[in-house]
Amino acid sequence: MDAILLVGGQGTRLRPLTASTPKPMLPAAGVPFTAHQLARARAAGIDHVVLATSYKAEVFEGYFGDGGAFGLEIEYVHETSPLGTGGGIRNVASRLRGDDVVVLNGDVLDAHDIAAQVAQHRASKAAVTLYLTRVEDPRAFGCVPVDDDGRVLEFREKDPNPVTDLVNAGCYVFRRDVLEGAIPADTVVSVERDTFPALLAGGERLQGYVEEAYWLDLGTPTAFVRGSCDLVMGVVPSPALPGPPGQRLLLAGADVSPEATVDGGTAVGAGAYVGPGARVHGSVLFDGAVVRPNAVVSGSVVGRDAVVGTGTVLDAVVVGDGARIGSGNELLRGARVFPDARIGNGVVRFSSDRTS
Numbered sequence: 001m002d003a004i005l006l007v008g009g010q011g012t013r014l015r016p017l018t019a020s021t022p023k024p025m026l027p028a029a030g031v032p033f034t035a036h037q038l039a040r041a042r043a044a045g046i047d048h049v050v051l052a053t054s055y056k057a058e059v060f061e062g063y064f065g066d067g068g069a070f071g072l073e074i075e076y077v078h079e080t081s082p083l084g085t086g087g088g089i090r091n092v093a094s095r096l097r098g099d100d101v102v103v104l105n106g107d108v109l110d111a112h113d114i115a116a117q118v119a120q121h122r123a124s125k126a127a128v129t130l131y132l133t134r135v136e137d138p139r140a141f142g143c144v145p146v147d148d149d150g151r152v153l154e155f156r157e158k159d160p161n162p163v164t165d166l167v168n169a170g171c172y173v174f175r176r177d178v179l180e181g182a183i184p185a186d187t188v189v190s191v192e193r194d195t196f197p198a199l200l201a202g203g204e205r206l207q208g209y210v211e212e213a214y215w216l217d218l219g220t221p222t223a224f225v226r227g228s229c230d231l232v233m234g235v236v237p238s239p240a241l242p243g244p245p246g247q248r249l250l251l252a253g254a255d256v257s258p259e260a261t262v263d264g265g266t267a268v269g270a271g272a273y274v275g276p277g278a279r280v281h282g283s284v285l286f287d288g289a290v291v292r293p294n295a296v297v298s299g300s301v302v303g304r305d306a307v308v309g310t311g312t313v314l315d316a317v318v319v320g321d322g323a324r325i326g327s328g329n330e331l332l333r334g335a336r337v338f339p340d341a342r343i344g345n346g347v348v349r350f351s352s353d354r355t356s
């Protein structure tokens with residue numbers, strides 16, 4: 001079975017972490033997020049994956065190679081300028097082999113049954129079968145009302161006045177002939193804004209596959225941290241988790257003082273250090289990150305080789321790679337420290353209203 005993984009987005013909302021690393025390659029629970037998705041795809045019977053890349057494309061191939069080490073055959077197709085979600089799908093069509101293809105957004109962490117979605121797609125003979133989930137606030141997603149038989153009535157991307165709480169959960173099964181016929185080649189196309197509405201207008205059958213399973217779009221720092229912690233704790237299972245589920249995950253060479261508290265699903269990267277008296281809760285520490293004694297870090301991401309000074313408090317903060325925050329600072333709620341920035345001792349007491 002073929003799959004397409006859409007990983008060409010810029011990851012704007014996750015800046016500055018995505019300044020050097022594409023969003024899907026950020027380490028979530030110790031491995032690039034894409035590794036979790038590929039492991040799930042493989043478990044669902046997918047054996048051939050085409051990555052539709054654009055932004056920082058080389059990072060993917062450098063890590064996953066031909067896919068052999070991951071039990072998959074992986075190919076890469078690069079868009080020199082982004083073609084959008086539909087254009088990205090169409091751009092890899094020549095690599096597909098089967099009659100149907102699973103298309104995955106590259107930033108969704110979920111636990112739905114991909115094989116059951118494929119089976120439903122085949123049974124209903126739909127042109128496309130869309131995995132749908134319910135969310136409290138559908139405005140940031142594709143709103144997808146369905147009839148009593150699950151047939152899609154409309155597709156309204158980022159509708160400010162949603163008519164249902166059912167949204168596009170970012171996993172489609174496409175009939176290959178539909179994908180090739182409905183999306184023009186070498187053109188910027190949004191599958192959400194262009195292709196789905198056009199297929200519906202043309203009378204094609206689009207079917208919803210509704211499953212209430214764990215589901216999270218990792219597009220914001222808050223969601224990224226939540227997703228990593230849920231992976232570490234096994235709230236959402238992943239065959240790619242590099243260790244047993246628990247309160248914390250320590251990668252090779254991580255050095256956590258016995259007098260530190262590290263919990264809430266925190267991932268501590270390779271060679272990272274947490275000093276005595278420090279408390280790290282529900283956070284992500286990238287490789288080589290340093291949390292000095294008595295610092296308090298919660299709901300935050302500390303980038304590669306970044307330093308959090310003694311007694312410094314971080315709550316819902318993103319610290320870019322290589323930044324150094326001195327001792328006795330306090331940064332709260334949505335603050336972002338840019339890569340390699342320098343903050344001295346006791347100079348910042350910052351809080352903003354941003355929560356994502």
Ligand code: GDD
Binds near residue numbers: 053084105108169
């Ligand atoms: N190859 C390629 N080229 N991939 C792209 C491009 C592109 O030009 N633009 C975006 N992508 C990839 C992103 O990397 C991401 O994995 C996926 O397509 C979706 O893009 P996002 O930018 O994350 O979209 P979104 O989160 O605002 O909305 C999408 O996902 C929601 C569910 O999480 C839409 O599909 C919504 O309808 C959906 O509800």
Ligand code: MG
Binds near residue numbers: 105217218219
């Ligand atoms: Mg997204």
